């Protein structure tokens with residue numbers, strides 16, 4: 001059995017680690033590229049949202065590398081993602097691919113099927129063993145989030161920003177050649193060490209921007225045209241409202257107990273949007289409020305064209321923008337997105353934030369506030 | 370005494386504009402050249418004209434570039450600042466009218482709206498996907514009607530009964546216009562209808578949700594069109610100001626910004642007017658280093674590579690000298 005799965009930010013690193021620890025063979029989909037998107041666009045319904053197109057591209061490229069089993073997460077959330085696993089299965093079948101598609105849907109009271117699937121993928125009946133590995137997977141995600149944070153901060157402050165890029169590139173290249181969670185965790189540790197010693201300007205007071213929006217578009221760098229890197233090169237520090245670890249923590253950790261950041265977001269969103277609109281629409285609004293309250297200089301909202309929950313959020317954000325007087329930039333991505341226009345918007349937005357800050361500082365001096 | 374000037378260059382997909390400003394930020398030279406897909410040659414042509422115009426005793430004190438070809442032009446010139454179009458347009462609008470609150474900018478290929486408060490940009494939007502709110506929409510319809518685009522606006526002003534043209538999309542607007550022609554509407558009414566369709570599209574697509582407050586400055590190539598100006602005035606219910614140099618505002622902004630930059634750095638990076646005579650070569654190639662297949666652009670002066678960009682991983686740009694990194 002050669003297992004593959006779609007890309008979603010750094011999630012693949014954790015799944016690889018866990019499955020390899022359980023002695024399964026993993027075929028990593030090639031990193032998302034123009035080709036991935038081209039293949040996906042060709043075989044997906046035209047008006048479906050972007051993530052599905054990229055998923056399809058990922059599967060086909062993995063199958064080319066020899067994968068014969070695909071794992072997908074299902075969902076019954078009220079947005080199109082709930083139908084992804086079914087739709088994807090059908091598209092692959094129609095194309096005549098002879099692969100086993102296993103979807104982990106949340107059980108409808110029937111846990112048997114779920115356990116059977118877990119058993120099939122992990123190759124063990126020992127659920128205790130599986131749980132132990134899942135915990136290691138969580139640790140990998142947490143460490144990856146940490147690595148991303150460190151590298152993003154460093155990029156904003158470093159004198160030679162490209163050194164951070166170089167180190168991260170070689171990290172992603174090496175990931176394909178290490179095996180199992182121990183080696184992965186070591187590699188992450190070493191990368192963090194290497195990045196930490198890159199020289200930086202500690203005094204520089206960087207702009208801070210919060211990135212909010214649809215989870216897939218904000219965590220998958222190919223889809224958001226590497227926004228983290230771009231902003232870093234402009235000397236901007238970023239924080240993302242959703243990351244793989246935050247997601248896991250909410251669904252399998254603190255969130256279950258009704259505490260944690262996601263719960264807080266829902267609370268902050270309440271005056272603007274009090275009900276579930278699918279996906280993370282409500283959390284997007286809440287995140288905007290949170291970042292505004294934390295005094296971020298700006299907020300960037302990214303969504304795939306057509307994404308229904310985020311469109312709801314988009315229509316509400318101008319009110320948040322006004323209430324908290326924080327500029328919010330919305331970027332919509334799909335397979336037609338041109339990089340030149342995207343960059344121009346980003347640059348102009350950062351100019352705007354810089355001017356605002358200077359202006360505020362001037363006023364501060366003048367009026368002594 | 371040797372005179373000093375500030376140069377601004379706006380390299381867009383349709384036109385390449387070069388301006389020179391004096392110490393008072395007044396335009397003393399401007400040149401509007403069609404880019405025609407040859408940005409480097411056109412830029413060099415512009416420089417030659419600058420040289421002819423200035424003679425011998427002059428000094429370029431700062432250079433700024435903007436537009437979609439800003440990086441390329443900035444590399445060739447040794448620009449002191451390479452700025453996005455939105456900031457550049459805003460800066461020159463402020464130079465024209467310090468208390469401006471709204472800038473409408475319509476060029477050939479794209480259009481923008483910029484909202485300002487106390488001379489700082491507080492909001493903006495641009496549209497590049499759809500041509501319905503841009504100048505090329507008018508160009509095309511003028512061509513269809515066999516009318517010189519320069520006459521378009523004047524003809525529109527004659528109309529008493531504008532025809533409503535469905536203009537959500539340039540393609541549909543065209544078929545609707547043909548339909549209206551076949552119904553026998555006269556030319557000026559149709560033309561005014563087209564101007565109104567463009568303004569409607571612009572306000573619905575680009576200006577949607579924006580807080581449009583007077584004073585409003587209208588710039589970009591389309592601002593020459595009186596029909597459009599009037600349609601905006603009707604739609605917004607306020608006077609619209611068109612700067613004298615409406616068509617090169619981006620370049621003006623770039624030169625003002627360059628001047629400010631050099632005030633800080635004390636020294637221009639301009640590589641000299643003689644670069645007009647150098648034989649630059651641009652090479653484009655697809656990197657096969659990984660599945661990204663980035664299109665790398667390389668610009669050379671003889672055998673010396675001046676700059677590279679386009680790679681996602683930094684493999685090519687990082688191979689350059691440190692100083693050049695910023696360009697990528």
Ligand code: SF4
Pocket residue numbers: 656657658659660661662663679680681682683684685
């Ligand atoms: S430049 Fe780098 S990222 Fe782009 S195709 Fe080559 S190796 Fe891949």
